[in-house]
Amino acid sequence: MSMDAIYLDGISLLGPGLPDWEEAVAILCGDKPAELAPVTVTAPALLPATERRRAGTSIKLSMAVGLAAAEAAGIDPGGLANVFTSSGGDCENCHHLLDALASSERMISPTRFHNSVHNAAAGYWSIATHCEAASTSLSAYDASFGAGLIEAAGQVLTSGAPCLLIAFDTAYPEPLFALRPVPFPFGVGLVLSPTRGAHSMATLGLSLTRDPADTLSEPPLEQLRREIPTARALPLLQRLAGGGAGRVVLDYLDDTRLAIEVGG
Amino acid sequence: MLALRLSAYTLTSALGAGLAPHADALRRQRGGIVRKQWETIDFAFCMGEVAGLDATAIRSDLARFDCRNNRLAQYALEQDGFAERVREAVGRYGPDRVAVLLGSSTSGILSSEIAYRHRDPASGRLPGDHRYRETHNAYSVADFVRHYFDLAGPxxxxxxxxxxSAKVFGAAERLIALGLVDAAIVGGVDSLCLTTVYGFSSLQLVSPNPCRPFDADRDGISIGEGAAYALLERPHDARPGSILLTGVxxxxxxxxxxSPHPEGLGARAAMTAALQCAGLTAGDIDYINLHGTATPSNDAAEDAAVSAVFGTRLPCSSTKGHTGHTLGAAGGIEAILCAIVLDGGFLPGGVGTEHLDPRLKSHYLLATEERPLRHVLSNSFGFGGSNCSLIFSREAA
Incomplete structure (x- = not known):
């Protein structure tokens, strides 16, 4: 069973060697070689000074892709319902808490604690953008991108209003890195809308399938797809970068995969 | 929105396992919060602990998921015939047409808390048997339940x-309304861990006594643990007395x-949105299950929001004094408590509250009242300013 098609009005991407959507288009289309360079994420000026000091990579990354997607869609993020999806949220903060709880002192800072909630990035986003709309934060381990896209599409179709999807992953430091080796920070932002607008780039129709997931022929990109949950989106991003219509299959849960019919 | 039927539901908390002990505790105003030492925490605190989890065995084929949180998840699933009702639904619809959407704030992070204490002194490595994916990761509890029923849906x-675990009801409604699935297992599971006990203590939000929602002397939360589930389906088979989700x-x-907005503006907007979604007005609601955590600022903000939307005469109470604050499971637990009061026809009086704060205007119930109910609202608010209000209704005769 397919969900009704929705419109993609804005897109953003930040990952290794993929500093923004414009550069990513050339790489995804094969016009420029993919090189996995380290990712630089800066704190957006929008974040109040106190919050900027407290913000780790996950908050800066999610905010950067959220703002870029909203800008691409020509829409004020302050009024946009949003869905945040991430396998592990702020992994660095989580490590510091676990480390402190394993010490003899067990002193943890209130800021570390409130930053430990999975919706911390969404909380900072709402404060920075003054957004009082519905906001959800979710995880589905490796299937987090697919789960977020389904939830955001559901929001769009039932509310009749646009929705911003922010998908991001960051790495744990060791020792958890050994059990969850996310090699680079990676973020994707999509503005989805129920109706065609001036910025609409494509339509997306979602359904579940048992078909195998699409892969990428360029080894560095395929490596990202396999190793970072948010990068499971890359076959869709490649199709959108090329501007072509057709069906894309993304990895989702176990043998359940997400088929996306991309239209013009 | 599409009204959905709660075709089966159950819950487990410090009050006991299953619906019966909860209905009894609500009617008799019995609380489950006790003061004790727990795990390696170096101070005694008041908590709502689920008895017997240490002795619960995870189903052997799912041993890789073994941790306190998933033990609680399994123990709660097996009460009130809930698992059988899910299997019947899977039989009717197929394994790819049933979703699993659960709420949790910390999932099984306790397993990593313990593993960090057992890091190799030389290499810093975690013990070889530590399973991050199946225990600590936020998704682990939904992964466990999905495998428990061999499901293939979202x-x-x-x-x-x-x-x-209030917000999962909204997410399920979207998936069912759009036809992606026919049924959803929703709910919440959250278990005691060091992160929340030390974390809320660092914010000075933990009461030294069992919590006292809306009391003049309230001084913080009592941390609890619990699990709640509902099976949501389209209301085809709704009969008089059926419990429906009607607003989110x-x-x-x-x-x-x-900290919440001091005037509770976000909470107010959530309650108003739920009413609008249900096609109801403030006067249609018979009872509110408050978020009512018993911190001074949370209760004051919620009181301002409730009285702004509903006035000062609508009966309301918090059940945090019964169960403790079960954090990510609270929305689900309080949803099922709403189903219990709709089904039983009573308004539950609070536990732990002795002297109502005269600065609060809402009609907080200190004693249980027997009365048939039609529509009730449940509030759940979280860190990050996340607000969710749900409306549950009893199908009229």
Whole structure:
């Protein structure tokens, strides 16, 4: 069973060697070689000074892709319902808490604690953008991108209003890195809308399938797809970068995969 | 929105396992919060602990998921015939047509807390038997439940702190309304861990006594643990007395990471949105199950929001004094408590509250009242300014 098609009005991407959507288009289309360079994420000026000091990579990354997607869609993020999806949220903060709880002192800072909630990035986003709309934060381990896209599409179709999807992953430091080796920070932002607008780039129709997931022929990109949950989106991003219509299959849960019919 | 039937439901908390002990505790105003030492925590505190989890065995084929949180998840699933009702639904619809959407704030992080204490002194490595994916990761509890029933439909964990397992009801409604699935297992599971005990203590939000929602002397939360589930389906087979989800309202405070807006503006907007979604007015609601955590600022903000939307005469109470604050499971637990009071026809009086705060205007119930109910509202608010209000209704005769 397919969900009704929705419109993609804005897109953003930040990952290794993929500093923004414009550069990513050339790489995804094969016009420029993919090189996995380290990712630089800066704190957006929008974040109040106190919050900027407290913000780790996950908050800066999610905010950067959220703002870029909203800008691409020509829409004020302050009024946009949003869905945040991430396998592990702020992994660095989580490590510091676990480390402190394993010490003899067990002193943890209130800021570390409130930053430990999975919706911390969404909380900072709402404060920075003054957004009082519905906001959800979710995880589905490796299937987090697919789960977020389904939830955001559901929001769009039932509310009749646009929705911003922010998908991001960051790495744990060791020792958890050994059990969850996310090699680079990676973020994707999509503005989805129920109706065609001036910025609409494509339509997306979602359904579940048992078909195998699409892969990428360029080894560095395929490596990202396999190793970072948010990068499971890359076959869709490649199709959108090329501007072509057709069906894309993304990895989702176990043998359940997400088929996306991309239209013009 | 599409009204959905709660065709089966159950819950487990400090009050006991299953619906019967909860109905009894609500009617008799019995609480489950006790003061004790727990795990390696170096001070005694008042908590709502689920008895017997250490002795619960995870089903052997799912041993890789073994941790306190998934033990609680399994123990709660097996009460009230809930698992059988899920299997019947899977038989009717097929394994790819049933979603698993659960709320949790910390999932099984306790397993990593323990593993960090056992890191190799030389290499810093975690013990070889530590399973991050199946225990600590936020999604682990939904992954466990999905495997428990061999499902192949959509699944995720919503983790928005203390509103988590209220918000899953909205997510399920969207998936069913759009036809992606025919049924959804929703609910919440959250278990005791060091992160929340030391974390809320660092914010000075933990009461030294069993919590006292809306009391003049309230001084913080009592941390609890629990699990609740509902099986949501389209209301084809709804009969008089069936319990329905009829409204969902979700908003953000956009104010502060760990304090509510002082006038409860986001909470007010969530309740108003839920009413609008249900096609009801404030006068249609018979009872509110408050978020009512018993911190001074949370209760004051919620009181301002409730009285602004509903006036000062609508009966309301918090059941945090019964169960403790079960954090990511609270929305789910209080949803099922709403189903219990709709089914039983009574308004539950609070536990732990002795002297109502005269500065609060809402009609907080100190004693249980027997009365048939039609529509009730449940509030859940979390860190990050995440607000969710749900409306449940009893199908009229």
């Amino acid at each position: 699944a995720c964990v919503i983790s928005t702190a203390c509103s988590s 309202g979700e908003t953000s405070d956009a104010y502060h990471m760990s």
